[in-house]
Amino acid sequence: MWRLRQVLLLLLSFSLAQTDPLQRQNPCPNGAIPHSRRYMAALLDYQNNRICGGFLVGQQWVMTSARCRNVDMVVLGAHDLKHDGETYRVDKNYPHKDYTFKNNTFSNDIHLLKLQSKVHLNENISILPLPTSSRDLSERTHCTVAGWSPNQEDCPYMLYEANASIYDRRKCQKFYPKIDRGKICAGRQTQSFRQGEMGDPLVCNGVAHGILSYSNPCPPAVYTRIAQYLPWIKKTMAK
Numbered sequence: 001m002w003r004l005r006q007v008l009l010l011l012l013s014f015s016l017a018q019t020d021p022l023q024r025q026n027p028c029p030n031g032a033i034p035h036s037r038r039y040m041a042a043l044l045d046y047q048n049n050r051i052c053g054g055f056l057v058g059q060q061w062v063m064t065s066a067r068c069r070n071v072d073m074v075v076l077g078a079h080d081l082k083h084d085g086e087t088y089r090v091d092k093n094y095p096h097k098d099y100t101f102k103n104n105t106f107s108n109d110i111h112l113l114k115l116q117s118k119v120h121l122n123e124n125i126s127i128l129p130l131p132t133s134s135r136d137l138s139e140r141t142h143c144t145v146a147g148w149s150p151n152q153e154d155c156p157y158m159l160y161e162a163n164a165s166i167y168d169r170r171k172c173q174k175f176y177p178k179i180d181r182g183k184i185c186a187g188r189q190t191q192s193f194r195q196g197e198m199g200d201p202l203v204c205n206g207v208a209h210g211i212l213s214y215s216n217p218c219p220p221a222v223y224t225r226i227a228q229y230l231p232w233i234k235k236t237m238a239k
């Protein structure tokens, strides 16, 4: 009986979704629940162009990809970038000094931004924890990615999210022969999905494990493996 009611409810909500004009107009099928990812940052250059994603890892620190150069401002606490969020100015960019794009390896693709002032943490803004050990995640660990993707049709200003699971490194080398221990691969196993912008976080069990570095049009995508850089992070955030 309980089962039947569930099915009926499901059918009902499905048919409502089919007929409700508001539902039909919703152009953001992967939209995140507003303000459910309070660590997300949108990165802007000095002309106010959005260049990358990032995430808050300390009260005055945002993490992103080293491919995102000269970040001038970050927007925190936003869901709809057109209408909400608080802007903080960047004091200094600290890309990893051994970052290189030579041979398309994008090695050491990690970058910390020190903000000019401490962030006011509130209901829309919080810090994402970093890993505490350098261990690899096991294959198929469940993770999520989020970002504002310019490739999202009709809603490039709305935060979206998606599930992704960890690929074994050796399996990933079939897609990307050059990845090393500083990288981690994750993605949906089946469906093709544009995976957002450089600098977007890969979050597993509530911890930041990856920074989106590069991807083919199809999964998996390659992330910087944050756990490989804990000494560098500690040293840099002491500045």
Ligand SMILES: *[C@@H]1O[C@H](CO)[C@@H](O)[C@H](O)[C@H]1NC(C)=O
Pocket (backbone or CB within 6 Å): 100, 102, 103, 105
């Ligand atoms: C790039 O590849 C060339 C030839 O395979 C190699 O000699 C060179 O050391 C590589 N550079 C880097 C930065 O890995």
Ligand SMILES: *[C@@H]1O[C@H](CO)[C@@H](O)[C@H](O)[C@H]1NC(C)=O
Pocket (backbone or CB within 6 Å): 035, 077, 084, 122, 123, 124
């Ligand atoms: C959090 O976001 C909501 C929705 O955009 C907004 O109404 C509220 O004022 C924000 N809270 C703070 C503390 O900025």
Ligand SMILES: *[C@@H]1O[C@H](CO)[C@@H](O)[C@H](O)[C@H]1NC(C)=O
Pocket (backbone or CB within 6 Å): 030, 142, 161, 162, 163
């Ligand atoms: C992600 O996976 C969870 C279950 O692990 C599921 O409930 C949720 O709907 C999925 N989200 C998306 C956007 O596919």
